[in-house]
Amino acid sequence: MKKTFLLTGFIVTLTINPLFSDVLGNSLNNMLKQKDSSGMVNLSGISVGGKKRPQTQRIKRILPKTRPVTTVIGHYDDGKPVLKKEANAYLKKVTKGKIKDLDFLPKKQRLIVLKDLQKMYAIKHFKSRVSTAVIATVNGNPIIKRKADNYLKSVTHGKVKDFDRLPNKQRLLVVQDLAKPMVLKEAIENSINEEEKEEIFKQMWIEKKKQTITVSSEEMLALYELKKQKALAANPQAVIPHYMSLGDRLKNEILEQKIMGNMMKDVNITVNYDLNDTNDTIVTHELNRSSVKLDKMTKIKE
């Protein structure tokens, strides 16, 4: 009997204690949650170590309303629509899966995504014009694409080969560069007459020829002595300049003599003495009748 009482008492104690502890816990919790109205200083925010406990703020997350994936968010250059799902896929790839919905982004970033997609589309679907296409005109004269491509290739050392891939600003620069020689050529054609042209070509040819001919100092000295003798014969008191001061002049004279000498070798010259007849130059037999054939020349007539 005694044993039974003790056992019952022990069981009762064990079951009642937790009940009370639950009640205590709850009341303590309630105390903490309730706002203090006693007027006492609230020390709950102060840590024992003197460091301020970080205040935790609860952020209320409001997820934006997202549009369906088939929403048209813009258009490509060719007019094809840009769908939201394309932007989502791009975003997912770029952010490594951190952002999957375009509508979560602010407007500025959405625009950037759209521009990126448009650029990528333009690159992927880019079609260059044919090489014979006229890419520009300069005073009405055409510049074909091949010319611009070749110029670009040489300027960029082969890095850029297609004019059509350039932005408008750079296209203008390339065209301006290509236009310069064209404009120059046009100006030259309009301002130099045929006679001037002939004279320029003659000078150039002579200069070119001079490069291929050598003149020895003996030849120069011989010419100098000859000139000196002639001058002294004409005027015994003439002041003769020093040989060294005439160096280039003498050399040029000899060069021109040599060139002309070669030119006039085996040359056939005719002189038309009678020009009173108005038809003489057109009718060949009349010209032959009145012209005199000269002997072959071997020396330049000075």
Add this chain to the structure above:
Amino acid sequence: MVNVKKVLILLALGFISSSTLVYAKTAGTVNGIKITVKEANKALNLLTKGKQTWATLPKEGKKQLIYMLAPSKLVAVTAKKQLTKKEKEGALASYWMQKKMSKINISDSEAKTAYNKMLKMAKKAKSKAKIPSFKKAKAGLKMQLAQEKVVSKLMKKAKIKIK
């Protein structure tokens, strides 16, 4: 209407042939290349200061003149034949440019500004090339600036359309 047209065409043809007759008068030939009376008269005008013409020139004088004009004529024809298109264009361009540049004045201060700009650019590019003094570079710079002015003047007038 048709008849008028025909007459006009005939008149035009007559005019062309008569004008070629005047210019085609040949004073002589060098290896078959014609020396026209016009050319002979031009040379005579220079030589005799307008006192003589081909028509009034005695026989020996005519012969001498054709002899004198022959080398130049031959060189002209040979040059035209032997020079490449590029060479011809280059020669014409340099002649034209020199002619235009001679009319442009570049002041010392302009040259100095360009020189300083060049120095700055060389510094920026960390160039190791030795830059000549202003005194040495002045003439070249002035030429370059004059050339740029000539080209930019031309480019301003040009009508460029990009397609």
